[in-house]
Amino acid sequence: MTVEQLDVVIIGAGVSGIGAGCHLTMKNPHHSFAILEGRDAIGGTWDLFRYPGVRSDSDMYTFGYSFRPWTQRKDIADASDILNYLTDTAAEYGVDKKIRYQHRVTAANWCPSDRRWTVSGTRNGEEFTISCCFLITCTGYYNYEQGYLPEFAGYNDYRGTIAHPQQWPEALDYSGKKVLVIGSGATAITIVPAMAKTAAQVTMLQRSPTYIFSRPAIDPIAVWVNRLLPERLAYRLLRLKNALLSVYIYSLSKRKPDKVRTFLRDQAAEAVGPGIDVERHFTPRYNPWDQRMCLIPDGDLFAALRSGDATIVTDQIERFTETGVTLTSGEQIEADIIVPATGLQVEFLAGMSLSVDGEPVRFNDLLNYRGMMFNELPNLATVFGYTNASWTLKADLTCDYVCRLLNHMDQHRYEIAMPSLEHCTKHEQFSELDRAPIVDLSSGYIQRALDRIPQQGSVAPWQNHDNVIKDMLTIRYGKIEDGVMTFR
Known part of the structure; x- marks a missing residue:
């Protein structure tokens, strides 16, 4: 059986997946890609939840994409308005034509000899397999099938x-x-x-x-700002203002x-x-x-x-x-x-399994790199937004970095990019990293999943800042070859 070959596979057609597709379309037009969505609709969270009043819990100037202004008057938006925004964005950048619905990914294996990921799953009840050079997971962080329900007597x-x-x-x-x-x-x-x-x-x-x-x-x-300034300039200033405000409140x-x-x-x-x-x-x-x-x-x-x-x-x-x-x-x-309304069930990578050369990867053993990649895991990025600010602020930074990384690999004819602790053992600060959960919250849904989610270190770039200003400096403007990211 012939296996389809793509440059990039994106898993998930929610806010993160649509954003990743748009970034690739703008910055890496020479790369072929597809978005695999397990459900039959675009939007992820904003299509899944239908309860009364469902809305954003971040302002839309930061929850909207950096490249496409939010133009509606309300900046705390209803789910239907967010879903329309996502649908229009996907259509405007042609990403809607890249989405493959009812493609539920169950596993991905990295083959060292081929230097590619093999992604497998089911499509309308039938198995499928796709091969790609780079994998971007945009699956969110919770179980889409069911929420958390405590055991109530009676x-x-x-x-x-x-x-x-x-x-x-x-x-x-x-x-x-x-x-x-x-x-x-x-x-x-x-x-x-x-x-x-x-x-x-x-x-x-x-x-x-x-x-x-x-x-x-x-x-x-x-x-007031929208009345005085051109649309894109107003959006950028308001996005910056609200991002700085969230950093200030958190600190x-x-x-x-x-x-x-x-x-x-x-x-x-x-x-x-x-x-x-x-x-x-x-x-x-x-x-x-x-x-x-x-x-x-x-x-x-x-x-x-x-x-x-x-x-x-x-x-x-x-x-x-x-x-x-x-x-x-x-x-x-x-x-x-x-x-x-008793909470979510955290589920990393939507329940799919990862393996390297057939050996299963334990998610709890993974060490976060800049909040988006993991040690010893080649050519894979995970979009995981902020917990203390708008999800999309970090999603945009992650997708921008992946596009830069892919272009850097093309320019130098690299086939493999992977953050590695072994590569930086000469640095004393990396020799004994203290480890902690990747999400620094005491919330019940995080505490219940500590043995199933990746970890972070105590120093950069293994530490997850959860600070958009620091991340902008290190992710958007930092060096690709930083002494930790290895290339082959």
Whole structure:
């Protein structure tokens, strides 16, 4: 059987995969590539989730691509607007013609003798194999099939409707119903105010609080800048402004956590009014940015709580009952519909397996290089966005670097590019690297996956900065041949 040969294979047609295809089209037009998408639609996250109110949790000036301005007025966008933006971008750059739907990749093996990756999987139930020189994985970081669901006592006793955010029931009618949303993360705080508009009552039940930050859905500075400046210049300035702001907030949270905690608590207290115990419901036990901070536009969650359309309860579930849940405090919450917004299941590379010359690769043994490649793993890059800023800021930097790397390899007739610890053993700082999870968050979904995700080192370039300014200097403008990246 003849195996198709391509220069580059991109896995995933979400924000990262579409961006990677556009970068290759612009900067490496001589390279052949295809985007393999396991589902039957473009968009990844923004096509998968259908729950009420689903929206971006970053501003669109940084979540949009660096090369294609976001032109809509709202910069905290609904999923449908984001999906339209992705679809239009793919069409504008011709990337839509490179997408192969229903191509679910299950394995990739690097063959040293051929100096190529062999990518295999299923297409409409039939097996396929494609060979490529370079592999870019854009699969996100969570299991698309199902979210995380804790083991609740009596879960199967409940006789009402269960609506999982990741498998939202089509045409679910919740008007006039009592709804219980379990969770305190980005999904829960999005669903609660959206359902509260038509439900009889929505209760948000959280085991512990999350830091929540409110900002305008329409940035007044953006409105002013867009009126005065040409579209692309305005977009670049606003993108830079918001990127710098995210870096400032994150660094301030790490340097002066008490100051940030007080600010967020005071913002919540003013927004929800005196009838809600802010100390109990909006003051987490951890420091700001030890876990992801949640963004709400125009204080919509606070407004729903203040009006009484939604209520908040901080307690733990003792067990499910036929009509709702019983809490450890003894309180009972009755509900017609329960939404377990209890988090994601982290899954590196969407569950596919990697091997080198037939030997399986253990993901937990991999050491991150600049947040996008791994030691001793040739010709492979993974797009993994920021956890403390917009995902696309890092995705753009990663894709730009891969394009530079491919052109550098062509120019020097290299066939293999691979970051290597062995190559830099002469540097004392690399001899004994302290290792830590690649994502520096104490969030439950990360902690549950520590044995299945790559690690990072304690010094650059093995350390994941999670800082767009540092990364821009080292990734976009840094040397390709840095003494760590090896070529053959």
